[in-house]
Amino acid sequence: AWQGIQALNSEERTNYPLTLNVDDVGDGFKLTALAASTVGAQRVCGYMHTALEQLVDALELMPQASLQSLSILPAVERDHLLVDFNDTALDYPQQQTIHGLFEAQVELTPQALAVVHGEQRLTYRELNEQANRLAHALRKQGVQPDSRVGICVERGVEMVVGLLAILKAGGGYVPLDPAYPVERIAYMLQDSAPAAVLAQSATEALLADVAVPVINLDLNDWQDQSVQNPQVPGLTSAHLAYLIYTSGSTGLPKGVMIEHRNTVNFLTWAHAAFYGSALEKTLFSTSLNFDLAVYECFAPL
Incomplete structure (x- = not known):
């Protein structure tokens, strides 16, 4: 005892x-x-x-x-x-999409500075219009809800435009970091089976013999498209937002599919956890192939 x-x-x-x-x-x-x-x-x-x-x-x-x-x-x-400890339920816009949140902010602050890269500056309206033009071009390439679209671009304004355009077209983006080995990029392209790929003159060679349309953002041949927000029939928050690959340390990399509502939930938390001044100027420096980039890109916008 x-x-x-x-x-x-x-x-x-x-x-x-x-x-x-x-x-x-x-x-x-x-x-x-x-x-x-x-x-x-x-x-x-x-x-x-x-x-x-x-x-x-x-x-x-x-x-x-x-x-x-x-x-x-x-x-x-x-x-x-x-x-x-499990009393964590919070309200968030469960039917909203990532680009829907962005478009709402465009309506509120069209003239506010949205993206800065070197000497380049884009306001919310300018960023939205650029993304809309590219989104309409992607729609003409057959992109629809749950389509995958690869994005292999260098860091810059075009990266943000490309991400928003893919989402606005209804697709889910597949990040392809240009710093990755060509073999890994080829594997991710083959495994994700994208409907199209966004690239630049400096990155096109990394795509090998990809069999889907490649849109070179440097050529600007999509700039004549409409600046209006695309209306994608049937697109919901349950559709694919992005497909991100694991490191492959235990075998071949595995693609993880994330829906809009998952990310909207996360972004809602970020805005509750951080003051606006903490998000106002965020350095978007993480590789697109790491999910921290989702926070760095979309939470400030």
Whole structure:
């Protein structure tokens, strides 16, 4: 039998964040816990008290029970973990798309500066119109909801225009970092089966013998398209927003499909977690092939 479990007073000191002593008192034993205040010694004692009670009951009533079936959580702690910690439901526009959020911002701040790259400057209206022209060109190439569109461009204004254009056309973008080996780019192109690929003169050679239309953003032959927001029949927040590949460290890279509503949920959290001034000037520096780029590009916009 144990004679009790106690927490040490504040005069006791230890170099460890958690200490649990077991003292033999002859006909039983005593447990003493010392823990950092952020952990709480009394909380640790609650675990031990519950675990010992469970163990004694099991020895008496269910000696064949597996140890891992015994609980160490007091009722209050269990409720805290399973109920309080999971009370995370928040409202967000579940039917909205990424580009829909952007288009709403364009209506609010058309003349505000949206993208800066070197000497290049685009306002929200200018960025939206550029993306719309390219989106209409992609629609003419057959891009529709859940189509994949590769994007292999160097960092710059064209990258942001291309991402928004693909989404506005109804497609999901497949990032193809020009810094990646040609073999990896070829594999991602073959595996994702895109309807088209956006490229530049400096990156076209990386696409090898891709069998789908390639739109060279440097040629500007899409600039004569409409500047109006495309209307894509049937497009919903449940459609593909982007397809991003894993590192392939455990085999071939695997494409992970992310829907608009997943990203809208994330962007809604970002705007609740960070002040506008913290998002106002964000450096878009992460490779498109890493999902942090989703935050760096779309949260500020």
